[in-house]
Amino acid sequence: MAEGSHKPQEEPWRVLEFYSGIGGMRYSLMKAGVNAKVVEAFDINDKANDVYEHNFGHRPHQGNIQSLTAADLDSYGAHAWLLSPPCQPYTRQGLQKHSGDARALSFLKILELIPHTSQPPSMLFVENVVGFETSDTHTEMIDILAKTNFVVLEFILSPLQFGIPYSRPRYFCLAKRKPSSFQNQLLNNRLLWSPRPLFGHDDNTVAIEHDQSQESCDKLLQSCEPVEKFLEFENHSDQMDTESGLLDTTIVPIDAYGALEKNDDANGRNDISLNQYLVPLSLIERWGSAMDIVYPDSKRCCCFTKSYYRYVKGTGSLLATVQPKKKGKSSSLKEQCLRFFTPREVANLHSFPEDFHFPQHISLRQRYALLGNSLSIAVVAPLLRYLFAEPSAQNMQIFPSNDIPIANFQPCDEINLIIK
Numbered sequence: 236m237a238e239g240s241h242k243p244q245e246e247p248w249r250v251l252e253f254y255s256g257i258g259g260m261r262y263s264l265m266k267a268g269v270n271a272k273v274v275e276a277f278d279i280n281d282k283a284n285d286v287y288e289h290n291f292g293h294r295p296h297q298g299n300i301q302s303l304t305a306a307d308l309d310s311y312g313a314h315a316w317l318l319s320p321p322c323q324p325y326t327r328q329g330l331q332k333h334s335g336d337a338r339a340l341s342f343l344k345i346l347e348l349i350p351h352t353s354q355p356p357s358m359l360f361v362e363n364v365v366g367f368e369t370s371d372t373h374t375e376m377i378d379i380l381a382k383t384n385f386v387v388l389e390f391i392l393s394p395l396q397f398g399i400p401y402s403r404p405r406y407f408c409l410a411k412r413k414p415s416s417f418q419n420q421l422l423n424n425r426l427l428w429s430p431r432p433l434f435g436h437d438d439n440t441v442a443i444e445h446d447q448s449q450e451s452c453d454k455l456l457q458s459c460e461p462v463e464k465f466l467e468f469e470n471h472s473d474q475m476d477t478e479s480g481l482l483d484t485t486i487v488p489i490d491a492y493g494a495l496e497k498n499d500d501a502n503g504r505n506d507i508s509l510n511q512y513l514v515p516l517s518l519i520e521r522w523g524s525a526m527d528i529v530y531p532d533s534k535r536c537c538c539f540t541k542s543y544y545r546y547v548k549g550t551g552s553l554l555a556t557v558q559p560k561k562k563g564k565s566s567s568l569k570e571q572c573l574r575f576f577t578p579r580e581v582a583n584l585h586s587f588p589e590d591f592h593f594p595q596h597i598s599l600r601q602r603y604a605l606l607g608n609s610l611s612i613a614v615v616a617p618l619l620r621y622l623f624a625e626p627s628a629q630n631m632q633i634f635p636s637n638d639i640p641i642a643n644f645q646p647c648d649e650i651n652l653i654i655k
């Protein structure tokens with residue numbers, strides 16, 4: 236296998252973004268402050284590509300990643316490949332056919348091209364669901380990476396460990412091709428449940444097992460911001476029409492996260508109705524017992540999946556807009572006036588920047604589906620920063636970012652727990 240392309244120090248890293256979706260990886264790279272340039276993105280979904288183009292001014296290469304050749308990949312002269320392949324082959328809801336699932340094929344195919352490229356990447360980053368790490372696709376991936384001279388470092392992390400009140404545990408693989416290496420080589424080939432090394436805690440004491448005790452869980456949640464910091468609208472409990480259970484009103488957007496996009500205002504007015512986000516009473520009657528309900532002062536909400544808004548069971552939390560005296564299901568759910576989180580609020584919990592927008596023609600359901608497929612920038616950015624850092628720190632330039640200060644965030648020290 237060829238040596239791959241070297242880059243002069245001052246040049247940006249050239250990056251390929253596979254399965255680019257709405258650009259979560261690219262935003263994470265920007266947030267990480269790495270001197271990098273996405274030279275091409277690839278996705279088969281035209282709606283995802285519309286959103287990507289709307290925000291980055293570049294339309295990803297639209298087509299099946301499986302049809303790319305080693306020569307195609309060589310033509311980009313890329314140093315790093317970022318990949319977030321489809322997760323259905325490995326989810327509990329899926330049939331768990333792993334590499335037997337057609338959706339896993341393109342991922343293995345692209346990895347199998349590495350030894351056939353004349354300029355193989357020096358770094359690789361893979362994101363997937365928890366469960367991937369025990370799949371046969373994972374076994375094949377590790378096998379290919381070992382044969383092509385990569386050292387790997389794996390993590391399972393959730394935004395909760397970064398102060399975000401959002402439970403979305405995900406699997407991550409960082410890989411560097413020798414002679415490149417990670418800052419702490421003692422962590423090579425380990426799977427970690429703690430973000431400690433990302434914040435300079437290279438003390439080799441990071442736990443491999445995850446701590447599921449109630450005490451750790453409580454400590455972790457206490458370190459998170461309340462859900463209300465991520466909301467687009469203030470609660471107006473006095474405005475509920477108790478007869479219908481609907482908020483028959485217009486709601487004022489919260490300044491911090493800006494107004495809804497214009498197309499959400501169906502009447503072209505500046506006032507925006509929240510009614511489209513209210514959970515119908517019929518659904519509450521039928522599925523109330525299975526719903527995950529949170530309050531503005533909650534320190535946690537459940538993972539939003541691509542089926543959020545289409546189904547209420549197991550697809551993400553619902554927000555109580557009227558806080559009862561006694562929280563929870565012992566109080567009438569109908570009177571708590573439940574609503575869905577808006578797409579902007581889901582984007583906030585995914586730590587997307589304020590200037591991320593959907594083009595007008597993307598429907599509400601499509602927005603939720605695209606966001607549900609995306610990733611947590613609060614988690615991926617520090618992982619990418621760690622991946623691109625050389626032990627000598629010579630090849631990395633840090634640019635200050637002006638929103639959530641990842642570098643300053645102190646993770647909960649002993650806490651390496653993942654809440655489902």
Ligand SMILES: C[S@@+](CC[C@H](N)C(=O)[O-])C[C@H]1O[C@@H](n2cnc3c(N)ncnc32)[C@H](O)[C@@H]1O
Binds near residue numbers: 279280322
């Ligand atoms: C888990 S999502 C990744 C989302 C992305 N990281 C983001 O931030 O939105 C997987 C993406 O891969 C795309 N995809 C799945 N199979 C593909 C294939 N064979 N070729 C190209 N794109 C594919 C899907 O359209 C979807 O956008």
